[in-house]
Amino acid sequence: MAIPVETFFLNQNSQGTLQSRIQQMVAEGILSGRFRRGEKLPSTRQLAKNLGVSRITVTLAYTELQANDYLSSKGRSGYFVSENAPEPPDFGPLSTTEDKVDWDSALSRRYTIDRPIGMARPADWSRYRYPFIYGQTDSKLFDHANWRLCAMQALGAKDFASLTQDQFDLDDPELVTFIARHSLPRRGIIAGPDEILITLGAQNALWLSSQLLASDGRKVAIEDPCYPELRSLLTQSGAQVTPVAVDEKGLPPENIPDGTKVIFTTPSHQCPTSSTLPRDRRDALLKRAAELDAIVVEDDYEFEMSFLAPPSPALKSLDEDGRVVYVGSFSKSLFPGLRLGYLVGSAEFIREARALRASVLRHPPGHIQRTAAYFLSLGHYDALVRRIGLALTERRKVMEAAIAEHGLEIAGKGAHGGSSLWMQAPPECDTRKFAANLREQGVLIEPGGAFFAGPNRPQNFYRLGYSSIPTERIEDGIKRIGDALAQKKKQG
Incomplete structure (x- = not known):
């Protein structure tokens, strides 16, 4: 037949x-x-x-x-x-089942995040003409050829052990060496191999930190607004979370409440406002942490994207007490699907983080670690960062000019660079619904309400990323946002 x-x-x-x-x-x-x-x-x-x-x-x-x-x-x-082709098993007639489990009672804990309307980006975001979304890679900028060569090299006989063996709780020594000798010194940080742990991106690093430092009802201070998933991680760990409102300079150390034992902060590029914590506040934050005998978890995401001015020194580089735990990631600067990051801290902390990681996932895949080590050590990573920096510089100029022309308001844009702008719409504008309407015009933006804590979150903020949208489409996309806001204002 x-x-x-x-x-x-x-x-x-x-x-x-x-x-x-x-x-x-x-x-x-x-x-x-x-x-x-x-x-x-x-x-x-x-x-x-x-x-x-x-x-x-x-x-x-x-x-x-x-x-x-x-x-x-x-x-x-x-x-x-073929007569030898795999044949699906015959399970007989499929029976229909009815789920009679009361999952509210069966689940001892829930982990789903209630995302506001329009928060989640569509899976086919790259098909939209104006994707002002954050954290995605422009395929035209990525070095496909050299990444492929590094992956092939990591598949060679010389690297057979790193590809195939279960390393239990160990990391790729070549990747750790590169981070210790190249990445961290750029941030003023000196660390040995026993003070570095490879993670599955910054999210995994934050989870390990929250489990080790913020469980059992400990008082934790976070920025407000902040990375929504961090707030969820801390809630899951059972911490007592206190949001501390940020201003145009980032987290005010004097507002961190007494009794706080852990402080989570994004000093280089505050998430999501992009403000940079100035040196005097960094010193004040470390002093306040010492007064509280608190640990500081520094998420240093996007420090490589400081194309407007040199990045400020990492908080970890100013730490003389060993109380700063540093979170770094290659997922933003290489590509988000890589899921490769690292934790840096005192040897005792890293030892416990390594044991916790091993109990959950052993270690990140060896082939991915070795491929990244080759890509980094051969200079391809630095070349890629320079190329991305030049592209983002151009796009940011076009973004700011178009925003000024079409009457949009920037709430935070970062002094050193980054890949997004924090925007503010009129108070009456609910950017959740606004984002849903813009999507029908091929425009994707990120509503900002989910970044804030509490029941009365402001809904008139939104974030515009420019890492994924071609330069030539920016002006028209911003115009569509401006026209939509103007039309909404007319309608009252």
Whole structure:
């Protein structure tokens, strides 16, 4: 029996080359049981015409599937599903089940975050024409070729152990060495291997810190507004969280309440306002922490994106008491899907963080660590950061000019750089609904309400990222935001 060519279509949301997508399409049909052993596939000419691709692409896909014993070829008769192809198990008729579990009682703790309308970015954000979203990578700026070469090098026989072995609680020594000798000295930090732990991005580093430092009802101070997931992590750990309002210079140390045992801060680029904590406040913050005998967790995200002026010294570099725990990440400067970061702190703290990490996930994948180590040590990372810095400098100039022209208000933009602007709409504007309406025009913005604590969160703030939007689209996108705000103002 021949399989109708009309049953074949490419999923527009799937990734990879045309050849790999065709292979995946056929393999899924076989594995799901839709295509049975011995059934004939459409000819390469028919399938190519149906899919709108070249015949050679289909031929190569069929050939690869044949090599993997999914398909067989019978001379001039064409391609058939192989008699040796994987066959899905027969579970008999599927029964329908009704969920009768009271999950409110069954779950001892919930971890979901209540995100306001419009907070979550769509999965297909890159298809929108004006994606003013934060934290995503511009594929045109990324060094695909050298990353691929480093990944291939990490797959070589010399690195077989780092690729395949369970290192239990250890990290890639080459990556740790690079961080200790290159990344940290740039921030004025001196640390040994026993004071560095590789993490699955900054989020994982913050989770480890919250579990070790902020559980059992300890009093914790955080910035307000702040990174929403941090507030959630601390709530999950059972901490007593006190939000401290930031101003145009960041966190005011004098407002940190008595009894506080842990202070979480983003001094280089306050999240989300982008304000930078000046040197006198950094000194005052360390003094206040000493008075409280508190630990300070410094999230130093985006320090590489200081393209307007040199970054301020890290809080950790000014620490003489060993009370600052430093969080760094390569996810923002390389790409967010990398999920690679690091914790720096006193050896005793890192020893406990290593043990906690090992109990949950052992260690980040060895191949990813070694690939990143090669990319960093061969100079590709520094070249990439310079290229990104030049691009962000240009985009920021265009952003600020367009914002001024179309009457939008910047609430915070950072003195050293970064990849986003913190914006303020009129008080009556609910940016959750505003973002949903803009999405219909192809414009993506990030509502700001979720960054604030408490039930009466201001809803008229929003964030505009410019790391993912091409320069030539910025002005038109900002114009659409300005026009929409003007129209809303007219409607009252």
